[in-house]
Amino acid sequence: MSTKSKSIETKTDFNQDERLKKVSKLKLLLNRPELGALGGAILVFIFFGIVAGDTGMFSAYGVLNFLDVSANLGIIAIAAAMLMIGGEFDLSIGSMIGFAGICIAIPAIYWGWPLWMSIIFAFSMAVLVGYFNGILVVRTGLPSFIVTLAMLFILRGATLAITRLITGRTQVPGLRVLIEDDPLAWMFATDTFKWVFTWLGSMNLIALRTDGTPLATGIPPSVIWFIGLAIITTWILMKTRYGNWIFASGGDKNGANNVGVPVGRVKISLFIGTAVAATIFATIQVLDAGSADTMRGTLKELEAIAAAVVGGCLLTGGYGSAIGAAFGALIFGTVSMGIFYTDVDTDWFKVFLGAMMLIAVIFNNYIRRKVTESK
Amino acid sequence: MSDYLVQFNNISKFFGKVIALKDVTMKLKKGEIMCLLGDNGAGKSTLIKTLAGVHRPDEGEIIVEGKKTIFDSPKDALDMGIATVYQDLALVSLMSVTRNFFMGREPMKGPPFFKTFDIEKANKIAAERMGQIGIDVRDPSQAVGTMSGGERQCLAISRAIYFGAKVLVLDEPTSALGVHQASVVLKYIVKAASQGLAVILITHNVHHAYPVGNSFTVLNRGKSLGTYEKKNITREKLLSMMAGGEELDKLEVELQEMNRSSTN
Numbered sequence: 001m002s003t004k005s006k007s008i009e010t011k012t013d014f015n016q017d018e019r020l021k022k023v024s025k026l027k028l029l030l031n032r033p034e035l036g037a038l039g040g041a042i043l044v045f046i047f048f049g050i051v052a053g054d055t056g057m058f059s060a061y062g063v064l065n066f067l068d069v070s071a072n073l074g075i076i077a078i079a080a081a082m083l084m085i086g087g088e089f090d091l092s093i094g095s096m097i098g099f100a101g102i103c104i105a106i107p108a109i110y111w112g113w114p115l116w117m118s119i120i121f122a123f124s125m126a127v128l129v130g131y132f133n134g135i136l137v138v139r140t141g142l143p144s145f146i147v148t149l150a151m152l153f154i155l156r157g158a159t160l161a162i163t164r165l166i167t168g169r170t171q172v173p174g175l176r177v178l179i180e181d182d183p184l185a186w187m188f189a190t191d192t193f194k195w196v197f198t199w200l201g202s203m204n205l206i207a208l209r210t211d212g213t214p215l216a217t218g219i220p221p222s223v224i225w226f227i228g229l230a231i232i233t234t235w236i237l238m239k240t241r242y243g244n245w246i247f248a249s250g251g252d253k254n255g256a257n258n259v260g261v262p263v264g265r266v267k268i269s270l271f272i273g274t275a276v277a278a279t280i281f282a283t284i285q286v287l288d289a290g291s292a293d294t295m296r297g298t299l300k301e302l303e304a305i306a307a308a309v310v311g312g313c314l315l316t317g318g319y320g321s322a323i324g325a326a327f328g329a330l331i332f333g334t335v336s337m338g339i340f341y342t343d344v345d346t347d348w349f350k351v352f353l354g355a356m357m358l359i360a361v362i363f364n365n366y367i368r369r370k371v372t373e374s375k
Numbered sequence: 376m377s378d379y380l381v382q383f384n385n386i387s388k389f390f391g392k393v394i395a396l397k398d399v400t401m402k403l404k405k406g407e408i409m410c411l412l413g414d415n416g417a418g419k420s421t422l423i424k425t426l427a428g429v430h431r432p433d434e435g436e437i438i439v440e441g442k443k444t445i446f447d448s449p450k451d452a453l454d455m456g457i458a459t460v461y462q463d464l465a466l467v468s469l470m471s472v473t474r475n476f477f478m479g480r481e482p483m484k485g486p487p488f489f490k491t492f493d494i495e496k497a498n499k500i501a502a503e504r505m506g507q508i509g510i511d512v513r514d515p516s517q518a519v520g521t522m523s524g525g526e527r528q529c530l531a532i533s534r535a536i537y538f539g540a541k542v543l544v545l546d547e548p549t550s551a552l553g554v555h556q557a558s559v560v561l562k563y564i565v566k567a568a569s570q571g572l573a574v575i576l577i578t579h580n581v582h583h584a585y586p587v588g589n590s591f592t593v594l595n596r597g598k599s600l601g602t603y604e605k606k607n608i609t610r611e612k613l614l615s616m617m618a619g620g621e622e623l624d625k626l627e628v629e630l631q632e633m634n635r636s637s638t639n
Contacts, residue, residue, distance in 0.1 A: 238494075239491045239494070240490075241481040241492050244470075244477070244481055245479070247467070247470050247474065248467055248474075248478050248479070251468070251469050251470055252463075252465070252466070252467040254463065254465070255463060255466060255467055255478075256465075256467070256479065259465050259480070260450070260479035260480065261478060261479040314469075319469045
């Protein structure tokens with residue numbers, strides 16, 4: 001490779017230059033961190049296309065179903081991936097989901113706050129929790145694994161204790177009636193592009209209910225948030241200064257500091273990012289279910305990290321992609337829903353999840369060695 | 376006032392009771408390469424950190440372009456044009472050449488609030504700058520991890536120069552390199568000096584320092600043993616000064632005795 005391109009370089013011929021560019025573009029694609037997840041997602045679709053192609057999995061309703069599950073996971077997986085690229089972990093994502101849920105439900109139901117105010121309150125708490133996680137990791141220099149593991153217990157415990165103290169129960173129902181006419185809740189609770197589905201239904205292209213309305217009513221809000229976040233975070237990573245700082249902070253903390261990257265600020269902002277993403281997840285779920293549950297989000301932090309790893313993030317930081325994490329979430333969501341359409345017992349899902357992650361880690365490790373190997 | 380670009384006069388640094396540096400004086404003109412030689416523990420690291428603004432000298436003065444200054448932080452030193460390239464180079468091996476080159480100082484484009492990292496411009500500058508040193512960056516988006524040690528060293532130096540260094544402080548730039556790589560880096564250092572930079576080259580390798588240096592300062596146990604112009608000193612003399620002459624002489628005698636006893 002090296003001798004070949006060197007001989008090309010010595011001649012400054014324009015045609016040769018064009019050829020050189022083509023080679024490097026192919027190499028560029030092969031070196032992208034999300035390649036594995038993209039390939040995995042394609043394989044998963046081929047697999048279910050063969051195994052479950054004639055079931056309802058790929059009807060409009062089925063597709064929206066697995067997209068919804070993927071999107072919910074994707075929202076937190078993208079934030080977890082950003083943080084992992086920045087060189088840290090957040091194990092408190094799942095607990096933050098439960099905590100954010102009751103931060104919305106208790107003020108709205110027991111204190112009589114308007115729903116929009118409760119939602120803003122929940123997001124403010126998320127910023128505080130994220131900031132606290134971040135400042136603790138940056139100031140003490142302790143591994144984020146330990147700091148956020150502590151936060152996992154603290155938040156889950158506080159969620160349970162506070163909820164029982166105020167309500168006497170562990171669930172807070174009754175939110176559904178508050179959604180209508182709320183100036184903020186629609187952002188987390190409205191299906192969009194309904195007209196498309198109504199039109200498709202009227203053309204008899206998708207399945208209808210007995211009353212003539214389509215079974216799939218619109219794109220769920222989670223999917224819109226998911227796609228929006230995937231686009232914005234990818235843009236940040238690839239195209240902004242802050243994105244470069246995230247890679248630098250995760251790749252070599254001291255080196256980045258020495259050339260003037262505000263590593264501490266970058267990391268704190270990424271911790272706030274995961275807590276806020278957990279709150280987006282919680283808001284969508286709480287408004288969809290109409291109730292908050294103190295156990296909501298349990299183990300979600302590990303699924304988010306698994307999706308990020310499948311998406312090409314290195315556990316050591318400095319490498320990965322947001323779009324890869326999105327594909328990782330898509331793989332998990334598709335399999336977790338698709339398995340219902342096959343003859344396979346759903347108990348096997350976790351086995352698949354673990355195996356997928358193991359393969360991804362081995363693959364990523366190989367890629368990393370390829371990227372950094374010396375001449 | 377003076378034709379010196381930078382002067383470090385009688386610098387001393389104490390850590391509690393320990394005298395890390397005592398009365399070290401160094402003066403550099405434009406285009407000059409001064410080699411700072413010293414064995415391990417001679418106080419090189421302390422001196423580098425003092426030059427870079429990490430430590431504040433307890434005694435002595437720093438004069439940059441005729442003006443007396445105090446460095447409160449590494450940023451102060453950098454703003455005055457004194458750039459230090461540490462041994463770890465501050466490069467991230469998983470990031471691309473371009474992203475490393477502009478790390479922390481990314482060129483921006485676009486309207487306010489929507490400014491983006493101008494990666495095309497950055498790629499162009501990085502490839503151009505590396506090309507000037509004779510390193511063909513076939514693809515500036517390739518990871519730094521794929522470069523050789525010498526190329527990385529040159530990248531770090533080239534970055535410092537691009538961002539306005541007048542005085543380069545290089546910490547053991549050749550210590551981790553093979554013979555060929557080291558000569559490439561040394562050639563680049565000479566080239567940088569010929570363009571008007573002053574270079575302080577810190578090393579314990581006389582064989583690397585002697586061909587490129589204009590003057591040599593030898594540091595031993597925190598004290599300067601003096602600064603010598605190249606014409607006034609030989610390679611052997613420098614070597615023996617660094618090691619504290621007697622020690623090597625003693626070693627030679629010992630070795631001879633060992634040889635004699637083993638042949639017997």
